[in-house]
Amino acid sequence: MTKIVTALLFLFIGSYTYAQNEEVTLEYIQENDSIIFQVKSVAIIPIDIVSKQVDTIFPKIVYKEVATVFPNDSVRGFIRVHINDFENLKQARKERKIYTVEAHYGDRRNAKHDSTYLYTLPYQRGRKVEIEQTFFGKSSHKNIASRYAIDFGMRTGDRVYAAREGVVVFAIDHFTEGGKRKELTHKANKIVIAHSDGTLASYAHLMHKGTLVKKGDTVTKGQHIGYSGSTGYSGGPHLHFVVREPGDIAVPIYFEDYEGQVLKRGKRYKRKH
Numbered sequence: 001m002t003k004i005v006t007a008l009l010f011l012f013i014g015s016y017t018y019a020q021n022e023e024v025t026l027e028y029i030q031e032n033d034s035i036i037f038q039v040k041s042v043a044i045i046p047i048d049i050v051s052k053q054v055d056t057i058f059p060k061i062v063y064k065e066v067a068t069v070f071p072n073d074s075v076r077g078f079i080r081v082h083i084n085d086f087e088n089l090k091q092a093r094k095e096r097k098i099y100t101v102e103a104h105y106g107d108r109r110n111a112k113h114d115s116t117y118l119y120t121l122p123y124q125r126g127r128k129v130e131i132e133q134t135f136f137g138k139s140s141h142k143n144i145a146s147r148y149a150i151d152f153g154m155r156t157g158d159r160v161y162a163a164r165e166g167v168v169v170f171a172i173d174h175f176t177e178g179g180k181r182k183e184l185t186h187k188a189n190k191i192v193i194a195h196s197d198g199t200l201a202s203y204a205h206l207m208h209k210g211t212l213v214k215k216g217d218t219v220t221k222g223q224h225i226g227y228s229g230s231t232g233y234s235g236g237p238h239l240h241f242v243v244r245e246p247g248d249i250a251v252p253i254y255f256e257d258y259e260g261q262v263l264k265r266g267k268r269y270k271r272k273h
Contacts, residue, residue: 023041023042023047023170024039024040024041024042024043024047024049024069024103025040026038027040030083033083034080034082035082035086036076036077036080037076037078037101038074038075038077039074039075039076039078040069040073040074041069041070041071041072041074042072043071043105043169044071044215044216045106045107045194046069046070046105046106046107047068048066048067048068048103048104048106048107048108048246049066049067049068049069049075049078049101049102049103050065050066050101050102050247051063051064051067051078051079051102052065052099053099061079061081061085061089061099062081063078063079063099064077064078066108068107068109079099079101104246104247104248105169105170105192105194105200105246106194106198106200106245106246106247108245108246111197111199111245111246112198113199113243113251114196114199115251115252118254118255118256118259119163119164119254119255120161120162120163120164120221120222120255120256120271120273121152121255121271122152122160122161122162122163122203122239122241123152123154123159123161123239123271124158124159124161124271125222125272125273126270126271126272127270127271128268128270129152129153130152130266131151131152131153131263131265131266131269132151132152132153132238132265133149133151134150134151134263134264134265135147135148135149135252135262136148137149137151137265144250145242145244145248145250146242147250148242148243148251148253149240149241149242150241150242150263151239151240151241152228152238152239152241154228154239155228156207156229156230156237157207157227159224159226159227159228160203160206160210160224160225160226160227160228160239161223161224162193162201162219162220162222162223162225163201163221163241163255164193164195164201164221165195165196165218165219165220166193166194166196166201166218167193167194167219168191168193168194168213168214168215168216168217168219169192169194169200169215170191170215171190171192171213171214171215172189172190173189173206173207173208173209173211173226174189175208175232176208176231177232178205178229178230178231178232178233179233179234179235180233180234180235182233184231184232184234185232185233186232187231187232187233188206188232188240189204189205189206189207189210189211189231189232190203190204190206191203191206191211191213191226193219195243198245198246199244199245199251200246201241201243201244202240202241202242202243202244203225203226203239203241204232204239204241204242205228205229205230205231205232205238205239205240206226206227206228206229207226207227207228207229207231208229208231210227210229211225211226212224212225212227222273256272256273257270257272257273
């Protein structure tokens with residue numbers, strides 16, 4: 001017998017999106033004497049589901065560490081537990097973390113960062129912009145998801161341009177607040193664009209109602225896609241730009257006219273093309 005018991009939770013998509021987006025839902029299903037976890041996706045690109053047991057109080061839980069769910073599809077069986085243990089598991093989860101489940105845009109098995117690609121600077125042609133923070137920036141570019149991020153010193157309302165062609169997989173612009181408060185961490189307006197090599201670019205801290213593209217749109221390199229701002233966890237107006245491989249792994253990138261150069265904090269760079 002197979003029976004969908006209930007929708008269990010919404011998953012967070014790495015650094016890119018939030019439960020409100022409902023890109024992915026997790027359900028548990030009763031099948032004979034087992035409870036099987038199933039993921040459904042409405043995303044337009046593959047999503048990697050990563051599960052991990054962090055407490056061994058239930059040693060009989062069976063995990064599949066990485067499962068890929070394809071657009072408008074589902075994957076079942078990446079976590080399996082005997083029905084006799086399930087109620088105890090639900091009760092234990094109220095008091096301690098038994099397992100984690102994360103979802104990340106992209107299929108890491110088929111993505112390979114093209115390190116030779118030269119990006120265009122994400123602001124107007126002919127303009128110079130100062131770099132506020134660069135690779136391994138001491139302020140906030142310290143972890144694997146942000147170590148190669150760049151903060152461009154752009155003002156609220158400045159135009160943001162696509163640094164590379166691709167497809168919009170996520171765009172949000174309804175947030176209004178910004179500041180250095182923990183509760184604002186996942187409240188930055190942003191656009192995420194998937195590239196042909198499987199990487200994804202994030203343009204973050206956009207102004208309220210500051211996106212000009214939507215999920216599913218194809219964008220060209222140099223296309224005007226939005227407006228800079230200071231929403232979310234931010235100390236002031238700027239554009240936070242980072243390119244990641246699936247799994248939220250930031251990768252180093254280089255720009256036209258500055259090939260092989262790491263942009264330096266405090267220096268101004270002109271977009272020439």
